[in-house]
Amino acid sequence: MIGLLVRRAAFGVVAVLAAASLAFLLAWHAPGGPVVGLAGESGAPGYLEEVAARYGLDRPGTEVWLGWMGHLLRGDFGTSWREQRPVVALILERLPLTLGLTISAAVLAALAGTVLGTMAAAGTARWPVALFSALHALPGYIVAQGLVLVFALWLGVLPVQGIADARDPAAGGVALLLERVRHLVLPVLALALHQLCFVALLVRAGVLAQMRLPYVTAAMARGRSRRAARWRHALPHALLPVASLTAARIGALLGGALVIEVAFALPGLGRLAVTAALARDHPVVIGTVVVACAIAWAANLLADLAAPLADPRLRRDAP
Amino acid sequence: MTARRLAVLLLLAFYAACLVFAPAGALPAHAALLPPSLAHPLGTDELGRDMLLALLQAGRSSLLVAGVTTAVALVLGLGAGVGAAIGPPLLDEVLMRLAEIVASLPVLLLAVLVAALFGGSAWNLALLLGLTRWPLLARILRAETQALLAREYLRAAWALGATPGHVALRHLVPNLAAPLLAGAGIVFGGAVLAEAALAFVGLGDPDAGSWGRMVAQGFAVMGLGWWVWLWPAAMLVLVSGLVAVAAAPPEQPASTPR
Numbered sequence: 001m002i003g004l005l006v007r008r009a010a011f012g013v014v015a016v017l018a019a020a021s022l023a024f025l026l027a028w029h030a031p032g033g034p035v036v037g038l039a040g041e042s043g044a045p046g047y048l049e050e051v052a053a054r055y056g057l058d059r060p061g062t063e064v065w066l067g068w069m070g071h072l073l074r075g076d077f078g079t080s081w082r083e084q085r086p087v088v089a090l091i092l093e094r095l096p097l098t099l100g101l102t103i104s105a106a107v108l109a110a111l112a113g114t115v116l117g118t119m120a121a122a123g124t125a126r127w128p129v130a131l132f133s134a135l136h137a138l139p140g141y142i143v144a145q146g147l148v149l150v151f152a153l154w155l156g157v158l159p160v161q162g163i164a165d166a167r168d169p170a171a172g173g174v175a176l177l178l179e180r181v182r183h184l185v186l187p188v189l190a191l192a193l194h195q196l197c198f199v200a201l202l203v204r205a206g207v208l209a210q211m212r213l214p215y216v217t218a219a220m221a222r223g224r225s226r227r228a229a230r231w232r233h234a235l236p237h238a239l240l241p242v243a244s245l246t247a248a249r250i251g252a253l254l255g256g257a258l259v260i261e262v263a264f265a266l267p268g269l270g271r272l273a274v275t276a277a278l279a280r281d282h283p284v285v286i287g288t289v290v291v292a293c294a295i296a297w298a299a300n301l302l303a304d305l306a307a308p309l310a311d312p313r314l315r316r317d318a319p
Numbered sequence: 320m321t322a323r324r325l326a327v328l329l330l331l332a333f334y335a336a337c338l339v340f341a342p343a344g345a346l347p348a349h350a351a352l353l354p355p356s357l358a359h360p361l362g363t364d365e366l367g368r369d370m371l372l373a374l375l376q377a378g379r380s381s382l383l384v385a386g387v388t389t390a391v392a393l394v395l396g397l398g399a400g401v402g403a404a405i406g407p408p409l410l411d412e413v414l415m416r417l418a419e420i421v422a423s424l425p426v427l428l429l430a431v432l433v434a435a436l437f438g439g440s441a442w443n444l445a446l447l448l449g450l451t452r453w454p455l456l457a458r459i460l461r462a463e464t465q466a467l468l469a470r471e472y473l474r475a476a477w478a479l480g481a482t483p484g485h486v487a488l489r490h491l492v493p494n495l496a497a498p499l500l501a502g503a504g505i506v507f508g509g510a511v512l513a514e515a516a517l518a519f520v521g522l523g524d525p526d527a528g529s530w531g532r533m534v535a536q537g538f539a540v541m542g543l544g545w546w547v548w549l550w551p552a553a554m555l556v557l558v559s560g561l562v563a564v565a566a567a568p569p570e571q572p573a574s575t576p577r
Contacts, residue, residue, distance in 0.1 A: 015420040022424065023432060030436035133567070137560040139512050141519050141531075142552050145538050255427035262520045273428055274520060277435035285432055292425040300423075 008304060012297035013073075019293040020072055020286050021065065027282040028061050037280035038081055055081070072290060078283040082276070087287040090272065095291065097163065098261070098268035101184065102253045102295075105192035110246045112192075113199025118235050120200060121207040122227070129201065136197035140256050144190035144263040151186060159183050161265040187264045191256055195249055199242055206238025240311050247303030251296030326564035333558070337378030346372050352544045362546040365536070370550055377528035377551065381511055381558075384445045388510035389503050391449025396456025396502065397495075401487050403457065404464035415461070418454035426451045430513060434522035441524045444517065448510050456502040463498045464491055504566025508559055515555055530555050 028034060032041075039051040052058040056067070071078060077087035120128035152160040163183045210216060211234050219229045258270030269288055276284035308314045348367040355362045361370035403414040426448070433439075433447050467473060467490075476486055514523070515531030523529045530551040537548030 011416070011419075015423050018420050019424050019429075022429065026429070026432050026436060031438075133563060134560060137556070137563040139515060139555055139559060141516065142534065142555060145534070145548070145552070149541075251423060251425060255425060258427055258431070259516045259520060270428075274431055274435070274522070277432050280436070289425060289428055289432070292428055293423065296423055296425070 005301070005305065008301055012294075012301060015297060016290055016293045017069055017072070020069065020290050023286045023289040024065050024068060024282075027280075027285060028065070030280070034280070034282060037282075068286070072286075077287040077290070080276075080281055080284045082279050082281045082284075087283050090284060091269065091287055091291055094267060094269045094272045097266060098254070098257055098270065099295070101187055101191060101257050101260070101266070101268065102250065104184070104188045105195070105253055105257075106246050106250060108188060108192040109195035109199050110242055113196045114203050114235070114239065114242060116196075117200035117203025118207055118231060120204045121211070121230060121234075129204070132197040132200045132204075136194060136201070138193065140190055140194060141259050141263050143193050144186070144260055147186045147190055148264075158186055163266055187260050187266060190263070191253065191260045194256070195246075195253065199245065202241055202245065203235070203238050206241060207234045210234035210237045240307065243306060243310060244303050247299045247306075250299035251292070254292050254295060323565055323567065326561045330558070330561045330565060333561075334378065334382045337375045337382060341375035341379045342372055346376070352540070352547070354544065355546055361550050362544060364533075364547045365540045365543070370546060373528055373533065374530070374550055374554060377530045377533060378554070380441055380524065380527035380529060381514055383527075384441050384448070384514040385507045385510040387442070387445035388448040388452060389507045391446065392452040392456055392506045393499070393503055395449070395453035396460060397492070397499065399453060399457035400460025401464050401491055401495075403461045404468060405483055405487060405491075411461075414457070418457050421451055422454040424451055427513065427516065430517055431520070431522055434517055439517065439522050439524045441514075441527055444514060444524070445510070448513055452506050452509065456499070456506065459498050459502050460495055463495055467491060467494055501566050504562055508562030508566060511558055511562065512555075 030037060035048055035052045035055075035057050038055065038057075039048055049058065057064060059067075068078070077091070079085065080087055080090055083090065116128075116132075120132070148160055151158045159182060163180060207230060211230060216229050216233050219233050220226060224233070254269075257268065258273065260266070261268040261270040262274065269291065273285060273288040273292075275281075276288065346368040349359065349363050349369065351363060351365055351367040353359055353363040353367075359369050359371070361374065363369055364373060399414045399418060403411040406414075429451070430444060430447055433443050437443050473486065473490055476490055481490075515529060515534070517523050518529035518531030519535045521532075521535070523532050533551035534548060534555065537551060541548050
């Protein structure tokens with residue numbers, strides 16, 4: 001078990017480095033090259049060479065790449081070219097929001113999807129399946145705009161964008177927390193809806209499959225109601241795929257968060273990546289790619305760890 | 320099955336209409352923000368372009384991105400999936416590890432990077448999406464191929480001295496059509512949405528129309544004309560819904576014995 005985890009973690013590091021290398025490759029071969037992207041096309045003779053030497057870009061690409069990857073391995077993300085601040089500081093400023101958004105959406109999708117899916121497994125009606133499938137197909141930004149239209153513009157109950165009220169910023173404590181929550185309700189909903197519907201469909205199918213098995217029949221023969229059999233017996237067996245799906249989709253949710261952050265003007269990691277890429281701030285871009293990739297791998301590793309805890313059949317020493 | 324065929328046909332008809340009727344080049348300007356009328360069935364946008372023609376043009380570029388993506392991913396996925404299944408164990412291990420790494424790449428982030436650095440041309444985006452979306456197909460096809468390899472007619476083919484190439488092209492690929500099409504549908508739908516998402520963020524191809532960008536810009540002038548936002552939004556919902564129906568796995572009948 002431990003050996004397996006170490007192997008998975010090592011493989012994750014390789015995968016993250018591969019992503020970082022790909023980002024480096026793209027940055028290095030962008031039209032104009034990194035030096036012109038950094039210094040601009042004009043300048044006194046010798047200026048470009050000076051900038052290249054100062055940022056260590058005067059060496060061959062392979063050498064620069066190896067140097068950057070070595071620093072990454074040691075946890076050194078370098079300094080932002082545009083802001084002249086450590087990349088780690090920039091990312092840490094933005095990370096809590098994105099992580100909060102992603103994790104809230106994942107948890108909301110898992111919980112609400114499970115409940116709705118189990119409820120949908122109760123009857124023989126087909127409309128819940130059609131509804132979930134239809135909502136599942138909606139792109140996140142359309143959902144975001146629809147939510148803004150209804151809740152912010154028509155009903156006026158929730159803020160449209162940002163994470164703070166510019167006219168009346170909350171000082172701190174409970175008021176600040178409430179303000180943050182109020183601003184994040186719509187983004188989390190918009191991000192979660194797709195996955196929520198997927199989980200609901202998955203749970204419904206899983207519960208229905210379990211309900212046909214003899215142990216559920218036996219439970220009902222002993223006097224359990226159909227409803228109790230569904231929630232207490234069938235549902236737990238249908239939960240494991242939900243957990244692994246939730247972990248596996250963290251990476252995709254992070255990608256979706258990028259769009260949602262732009263739609264709601266939230267200062268998160270996605271916006272940082274977009275502005276850094278447009279400004280050709282390569283250390284920051286590679287830093288965000290590494291962090292996003294590492295989070296996805298960490299979530300997968302957690303799922304590998306949690307699966308045997310949740311399902312005794314997956315334990316190595318199980319009979 | 321019928322809903323599925325209907326969805327495929329609708330999608331085909333729909334994209335065919337975009338290819339045939341979309342005018343080339345810049346659209347002529349009329350009065351801005353005209354509501355739907357006989358002259359402009361879907362109205363005009365904030366720059367006075369006919370919404371119907373703009374929608375068709377955007378559909379054409381959406382088809383280009385999604386089509387190229389799917390083609391690239393299909394070729395790579397088919398090669399990797401079948402190769403992993405019939406090749407030596409080492410090849411299988413290497414290909415599947417590679418697939419795992421590629422599948423874990425933050426694709427949207429890399430797409431943002433490509434669009435920002437190389438310009439958001441449709442070809443760049445399609446290439447990136449195709450090169451990163453094949454693992455899904457490879458995994459499905461590897462599993463299907465392994466199941467097929469255990470069948471008697473294939474063992475008979477091996478026993479009769481068939482070469483791996485002959486087995487792959489004559490026996491495996493024709494029998495992989497169904498999972499291939501389902502996987503291609505998923506990749507296609509994902510590419511449509513990824514292209515629109517990128518354009519929505521403002522990193523799409525500036526020279527090509529995009530439903531994603533139309534949605535973003537239409538939302539800004541929502542108060543002046545609902546139609547500027549509604550039509551592209553409806554297109555995105557419609558296409559992604561149709562693709563979802565077309566690529567959905569067939570539901571097992573309730574009486575399937577386990």
